[in-house]
Amino acid sequence: MVPAVSMRALTKRFDDVVAVDAIDLDIADGEFFALLGPSGCGKTTTLRMIAGLEIPSAGSLKIYGDEVGTLPPNKRPVNTVFQNYALFPHMSIADNVAFGLKMQKTPKADITRRVGEAIELVRLSGMEHRRPNQLSGGQQQRVALARALVNRPKVLLLDEPLAALDLKLRQGMQFELKQLQREVGITFVFVTHDQEEALSMADRIGVMGDGELLQVGSPEEIYDQPVNRFVADFIGRSNFLPGTVEDAATVCLTNGTRVAVQHAGATGEAIALSLRPERVQIADRDATPDGHAHLDGTVSMVTFLGSGVVYQVALDWMTIEVRAENRPSVPRRDVGDAVSLWWRDDAVAVVPA
Amino acid sequence: MSEASSAQARGLAKWGLNLNVVLVLVFLYAPIVLLTIYSFSGARNPGQWGGFTLDWYRALGDDTRVQDAIWVSVKVALVSTVVSVVLGTMAALALERFTFRGKKVFDALLYLPIIIPDVTMAVMMLLFFTQAFDLLDDWFGLRIAKGFATIVVSHIAFNIAFVSVVVRARIAGMDATLEQAAADLYATRWRAFVHVTLPQIMPGVLGGALLALTLSLDDVVVTQFVAGPGSTTLPVYVFSLIRKGVTPLINAVSVVMLAASLVLVIGSLFAQRANEGRRRREPAA
Numbered sequence: 001m002v003p004a005v006s007m008r009a010l011t012k013r014f015d016d017v018v019a020v021d022a023i024d025l026d027i028a029d030g031e032f033f034a035l036l037g038p039s040g041c042g043k044t045t046t047l048r049m050i051a052g053l054e055i056p057s058a059g060s061l062k063i064y065g066d067e068v069g070t071l072p073p074n075k076r077p078v079n080t081v082f083q084n085y086a087l088f089p090h091m092s093i094a095d096n097v098a099f100g101l102k103m104q105k106t107p108k109a110d111i112t113r114r115v116g117e118a119i120e121l122v123r124l125s126g127m128e129h130r131r132p133n134q135l136s137g138g139q140q141q142r143v144a145l146a147r148a149l150v151n152r153p154k155v156l157l158l159d160e161p162l163a164a165l166d167l168k169l170r171q172g173m174q175f176e177l178k179q180l181q182r183e184v185g186i187t188f189v190f191v192t193h194d195q196e197e198a199l200s201m202a203d204r205i206g207v208m209g210d211g212e213l214l215q216v217g218s219p220e221e222i223y224d225q226p227v228n229r230f231v232a233d234f235i236g237r238s239n240f241l242p243g244t245v246e247d248a249a250t251v252c253l254t255n256g257t258r259v260a261v262q263h264a265g266a267t268g269e270a271i272a273l274s275l276r277p278e279r280v281q282i283a284d285r286d287a288t289p290d291g292h293a294h295l296d297g298t299v300s301m302v303t304f305l306g307s308g309v310v311y312q313v314a315l316d317w318m319t320i321e322v323r324a325e326n327r328p329s330v331p332r333r334d335v336g337d338a339v340s341l342w343w344r345d346d347a348v349a350v351v352p353a
Numbered sequence: 354m355s356e357a358s359s360a361q362a363r364g365l366a367k368w369g370l371n372l373n374v375v376l377v378l379v380f381l382y383a384p385i386v387l388l389t390i391y392s393f394s395g396a397r398n399p400g401q402w403g404g405f406t407l408d409w410y411r412a413l414g415d416d417t418r419v420q421d422a423i424w425v426s427v428k429v430a431l432v433s434t435v436v437s438v439v440l441g442t443m444a445a446l447a448l449e450r451f452t453f454r455g456k457k458v459f460d461a462l463l464y465l466p467i468i469i470p471d472v473t474m475a476v477m478m479l480l481f482f483t484q485a486f487d488l489l490d491d492w493f494g495l496r497i498a499k500g501f502a503t504i505v506v507s508h509i510a511f512n513i514a515f516v517s518v519v520v521r522a523r524i525a526g527m528d529a530t531l532e533q534a535a536a537d538l539y540a541t542r543w544r545a546f547v548h549v550t551l552p553q554i555m556p557g558v559l560g561g562a563l564l565a566l567t568l569s570l571d572d573v574v575v576t577q578f579v580a581g582p583g584s585t586t587l588p589v590y591v592f593s594l595i596r597k598g599v600t601p602l603i604n605a606v607s608v609v610m611l612a613a614s615l616v617l618v619i620g621s622l623f624a625q626r627a628n629e630g631r632r633r634r635e636p637a638a
Binding site: 051052053072073074078079080082084086087088089090099100103104147148151 | 530536540
């Protein structure tokens with residue numbers, strides 16, 4: 001199967017700044033792919049290169065096997081949903097949606113039918129004659145989607161399409177977008193800096209930092225097996241426990257505690273254990289189950305979040321964040337309580353220090 | 354007591370402000386009113402009332418030289434406006450949308466006609482035409498005289514600057530991603546310009562056109578320098594009449610010009626209002 005989008009050593013330089021640094025990436029046909037990273041990491045530049053709005057400085061970029069590197073945007077089988085939607089303010093909703101078809105000189109009857117279908121798809125029937133400024137943010141977002149999807153692009157590019165919406169609407173649209181992608185079966189490439197958005201919507205995620213593609217994988221892989229501190233820290237929260245590798249399955253933490261892990265790395269290497277707050281179990285002092293490493297500490301801060309409680313547990317060499325669920329069966333701890341922390345062997349990931 | 358005195362001071366300030374408004378209005382509009390009134394005066398001396406008459410307007414209608422001058426003025430204004438709107442808009446787009454070598458210099462040079470005095474502009478244009486015509490004569494044996502064409506070229510030269518300033522302000526306020534969206538939706542550069550950019554910047558283009566039209570109709574100094582025999586614009590003709598001795602005919606001509614300018618100004622106000630209305634309806638997304 002030919003990948004929908006294929007990048008080889010794709011690079012973009014702006015004067016002396018390398019925005020995208022030799023990326024290799026294949027995005028499969030029909031996939032919902034998220035490019036995730038902090039602002040300025042090069043994810044939007046990558047998207048704009050696929051759209052043809054930026055010309056790559058070096059490398060190869062193929063869409064369904066065809067090299068498109070320098071092809072202008074109007075000659076590419078892709079459409080974009082822009083961050084600010086970029087709806088044409090002087091045109092009605094119907095004219096906005098019909099724009100791409102008109103530019104491709106589609107027969108009039110076809111345009112009318114397909115525009116009608118697209119507007120129905122995004123549930124905006126009855127709004128055809130309104131102007132963009134007469135719609136709410138969420139509705140404008142859907143017009144932008146319809147305007148892109150009506151052209152039946154081979155790849156749909158979305159540049160932080162939900163960033164401008166408020167939280168409730170955003171969560172609703174996350175679900176809707178995923179649903180829509182399944183319905184139309186088009187490859188979606190989605191740029192976001194919101195890790196929750198990426199985790200909840202994407203089939204696969206590419207994490208970018210500083211122009212480089214750091215890790216590509218399913219949401220579970222990215223979350224559970226981050227390749228380095230940056231990824232672990234950017235996707236959710238994590239505690240990093242410094243230590244050195246003793247053998248293939250053991251890590252010695254700096255306080256001398258031996259911890260069993262699944263893949264430790266080279267013996268003697270300085271590493272860090274990435275430990276998610278919700279994977280740490282909190283127990284009364286010396287009440288941890290046998291066969292697990294444990295760390296003793298004192299609760300130094302309690303933050304109530306509604307669905308959970310976050311404890312800062314002070315050890316004598318570092319502070320560890322623990323997240324417990326807010327359930328009647330889970331005992332609550334107070335500041336000053338002496339506790340022990342433990343975790344299952346598969347709850348930690350080894351990352352370079 | 355202090356309250357009473359402060360109220361008194363406020364009353365005095367208010368009265369002073371009102372007086373100021375009246376004085377400003379009188380200062381601005383009394384000459385115009387007087388001009389209009391005396392254009393209907395029967396006396397030969399333009400500063401003297403000699404009973405109501407339409408004679409001067411009739412004389413204006415019979416005077417073929419005035420009519421010729423009006424016709425030349427209108428033609429010059431229309432041609433120079435059309436050309437300068439096209440060139441000025443292109444210059445504005447180039448400066449807002451592209452980066453190129455010498456952009457800053459081009460930008461500065463473009464503003465020059467707005468800053469430099471009319472007389473300097475006029476002498477420059479005259480010098481340019483004289484030199485250019487001499488060269489053409491030397492090289493190709495072409496003999497060209499100053500006249501309609503030289504007036505039009507000079508007016509285009511200063512109008513481009515004003516048009517590009519007005520249009521540029523509008524382009525700067527336009528969302529550039531709209532053009533990218535058009536390109537993404539299969540529009541060629543030209544079709545993106547026609548269907549998206551032009552409708553967005555239209556109020557600026559119209560405003561620039563009205564400004565160019567007004568400036569061209571008004572200009573005396575530059576035109577006087579570059580005009581040739583047989584091609585005189587209305588303002589230049591009126592100016593020459595004054596030197597011969599003032600008659601109320603000039604008043605009548607002036608009233609006609611004033612009316613024409615008024616129509617243009619009101620037109621540009623309406624264009625601007627439509628522009629603002631559109632902006633208000635567009636959320637600042």
